[in-house]
Amino acid sequence: MNTPSELKYAASHEWLSPDGTVGISDFAQDQLGDVVYVELPEVGREVTAGDTIAVVESVKTASDIYAPASGTITAVNEELSGSPEKVNESPYENGWLFKMDVTEVGADLMDAEQYAETAE
Template sequence: MTTTPTDRKYATSHEWLAGDGKVGITDHAQDQLGDVVYVELPEVGREVEKGEAVAVVESVKTASDIYAPASGKIVAVNEELSGSPELVNSAPYEGGWLFQIEVTEEGELLDAAAYDAQAH
């Protein structure tokens, strides 16, 4: 099992937000989804509100909305996922990031210990 990194913040909906604005899903979330086969990413330049569905991750089991953990503007997406969606499974905290947001308002997010306590 992957240890939840302490260098980022977490939403109760299982997304993480790194200091550089990168967003992904947690190891717990990717484990629940199963093998990821497709990722639908948001458009660069899109303004999003915290809690808004902005991406979709499809696995062999289900499709799941991914929510913005903060308000702001999408400034980048992980282009590698179009050819290698399995990165969401194999490297959820590194190469499997989904999009990058220029945060205007963060709101309440959890630290790693609080996320682990509510996720399991």
């Protein structure tokens, strides 16, 4: 399982980069299976950590995505509308979901080592 050390992780398997980029972890995409659709939030939406903000659908199930921090959505990964499989192929690079201007990081975020222990 790939868990980049510079990211913070939620127990619900979202990751947050220092620049406010958000996606789902390698573990999460593996558990979901082949991603076939991604519903992304609206740019400009204000969210609170823990809010349901997006949906990732796979051949197995649909999974809610929760905001790992509070702030405002500043961008979404438009490439996912035509190529949702990027979430599986590259969850930390090309498969990111959205970017946000973070005002407050969720209190329960874990570092990579803590997350790896819980996701096993």
